[in-house]
Amino acid sequence: MRGNTDRKWIGWLIFLFFGIVSIVMLFPLYYLFLASFRDSKELFRFGMDLAIRPELMKLDNYKYILFGEGNIYLHWYKNSVLITFFFTILSSFFSSMVGYGLGVYKFKGKNLVFVLVLFVMMIPLEILMLPLYRLTVQFRIINTYSGVILPFMVSPLAVFFFRQYAIGLEKDFLSAGRIDGCTEFGLYFKIMVPLMKPAFGAMTILLAMQNWNSFVWPLIVLRTNQNFTLPIGLSSLMTPYGNNYDMLIAGSVLAIIPIVIVFLFNQKSFIDGLSSGGIKG
Amino acid sequence: MTKKVADSKEGNVPSKNIQRIKKIFYSQTLAPYIFILPFLLSFLIFFLYPTINTFFMSFHEVLGMGNQNFIGLTNYQRLFNQNFYEAIRTNTLYTIFLIIILIPLSMLFATLLNLKYLKGRNFFKSALFVPALTSIIVAGVAFRLLFGEMETAFVNSILIRLGFSAKQWTLNHDTGMFLMVSLASWKMIGIYMIYFISGLQAIPEELYESAEIDGANTISKFTKITLPLLKPISIYVLTILIFDGYRMFGESFVFWNEGMPGNIGLTIVRYIYQQAFQRNNMGFGSAIGIVLLAIVLTINLIQLRFFGVFKKEE
The missing domain is CATH 1.10.3720.10 (MetI-like)
Structure with missing residues (x-):
């Protein structure tokens, strides 16, 4: 009995602790959100009132970035949406193919290929950015969607994840399919892809999020304002004494919203995808 | 006579090809290599080649596309700063x-x-x-x-x-x-x-x-x-x-x-x-x-x- 009441108290204490931690963690985003409804000059002069006051919330910043002159922000948004869309589809398709090949078949050189996958996974792309930049210039895909997408289309992390998933699947379906006269590729598309649906769920979300947020490579490949993605475009607005804060803050808020919405509805897939990097063997 | 031979040849070639292609689709030894092909291509083009290229460039003074002077370890010596x-x-x-x-x-x-x-x-x-x-x-x-x-x-x-x-x-x-x-x-x-x-x-x-x-x-x-x-x-x-x-x-x-x-x-x-x-x-x-x-x-x-x-x- 005593143990139970102790446990109850400790439970409340931990609850309180996480309540405070959560407030601290969410505070910067709350602040950003509030700031997006303010005039930035006023914000810098008078500081911020942390309470939500509808009478002080103005939609001017949003009106400006969405309907204002030039509308460059919408270009960035469109670029981000399209690049993320194409990247995610291509990357989950190719990565699942490779992962499936590595997970299901026995063939010569399999171990070598797998070690190469692990190796690529462990090398930070920043090291390769100079030669890759030159390569995109040679291929004439500099400053294009393809330039952003192609070099990282086969994601080693996703390959690894799909391989692990494919190893765990029931192989009886495959032999049954072969007897029915299915080609190896038919087996993949008709039998394995549907079986790997949860893996696709986790990986599309992870790949889409990474791509939506990716910064270093697009910063190097995308050269003109019209072609920027959201992170690159927003970073171009960051000047120490700039007058661009209205656009920067409201633009940042709109840039997070799609991910947060996807996250709220697919928390399990997010967590599965992310922890895949953490669990080995 | 000759026409007939030509005909049968023309008829044979595609069907043989089709069979060969069919074999590829059914072959369990070949299929895995096609599955991993995207990785191999991406590895060679976007990883191995750039890595070698970085090594190469690090010993050169790069003046522009395809125009570089070999300068040995000078770039590495400059790192001591x-x-x-x-x-x-x-x-x-x-x-x-x-x-x-x-x-x-x-x-x-x-x-x-x-x-x-x-x-x-x-x-x-x-x-x-x-x-x-x-x-x-x-x-x-x-x-x-x-x-x-x-x-x-x-x-x-x-x-x-x-x-x-x-x-x-x-x-x-x-x-x-x-x-x-x-x-x-x-x-x-x-x-x-x-x-x-x-x-x-x-x-x-x-x-x-x-x-x-x-x-x-x-x-x-x-x-x-x-x-x-x-x-x-x-x-x-x-x-x-x-x-x-x-x-x-x-x-x-x-x-x-x-x-x-x-x-x-x-x-x-x-x-x-x-x-x-x-x-x-x-x-x-x-x-x-x-x-x-x-x-x-x-x-x-x-x-x-x-x-x-x-x-x-x-």
Whole structure:
């Protein structure tokens, strides 16, 4: 009995602790959100009132970035949406193919290929950015969607994840399919892809999020304002004494919203995808 | 006569081809190679070739496309300079701070959030995870607002209210490091927490139950069971943290995107970026990249020895 009441108290204490931690963690985003409804000059002069006051919330910043002159922000948004869309589809398709090949078949050189996958996974792309930049210039895909997408289309992390998933699947379906006269590729598309649906769920979300947020490579490949993605475009607005804060803050808020919405509805897939990097063997 | 022969030939060739193609589609020996083809192509074009290219460029003075002079080790000799030292120092300090802050904190959060009797666990998990969803730029905008230079900026206004003076956050080495470390910790702690939670969930419940029968208390259960069994995941987390620490770029870029007074926030990758893209010095940039590669590979080798990845895979 005593143990139970102790446990109850400790439970409340931990609850309180996480309540405070959560407030601290969410505070910067709350602040950003509030700031997006303010005039930035006023914000810098008078500081911020942390309470939500509808009478002080103005939609001017949003009106400006969405309907204002030039509308460059919408270009960035469109670029981000399209690049993320194409990247995610291509990357989950190719990565699942490779992962499936590595997970299901026995063939010569399999171990070598797998070690190469692990190796690529462990090398930070920043090291390769100079030669890759030159390569995109040679291929004439500099400053294009393809330039952003192609070099990282086969994601080693996703390959690894799909391989692990494919190893765990029931192989009886495959032999049954072969007897029915299915080609190896038919087996993949008709039998394995549907079986790997949860893996696709986790990986599309992870790949889409990474791509939506990716910064270093697009910063190097995308050269003109019209072609920027959201992170690159927003970073171009960051000047120490700039007058661009209205656009920067409201633009940042709109840039997070799609991910947060996807996250709220697919928390399990997010967590599965992310922890895949953490669990080995 | 001749016409007939020609006809039969024409008729035969495509059907033979079709059969050959059919064989390919049904062949179990060939299929895996087609499945892994995307990786092989991408590896050769976008990984192996660029890696070799970096080595090559690091021994050259690169003047433009296809125009370069061999200059031997000159680029590497140029690395012995104050800027590069400071960049390595920044990365090393940053990495050490991240390790000190993130490993114990994310392990603590994970352990507490794994308690079955805690109410609102899922909400807390999500709340701690949300910062990880933001891009480094968006996160940086929020932090620049909070840690603005002006007295009215949030953190400064609190400092003033507490009787301290306002700080010029981006203009000092210490506060600059503080900004980068807190931004990174805020953004990454949710991910590392998830890693530890998945590590905790892999620990069999029976271990705790039998320990309880033996009269173990919460703390000894944690030190005797949880900690040792979290070792592999901790080593993994440590490895990625060192990686992320040495390749850091965005955390510095959001605070000092144009100029850095006194090299505050100059990291190895920023140094590459500065030399290669802002000063058009590709050869020197490549040499810096090779040094970074050496650092990362050394860490990798150590990690592989710890994990025995090569031994484990069939």
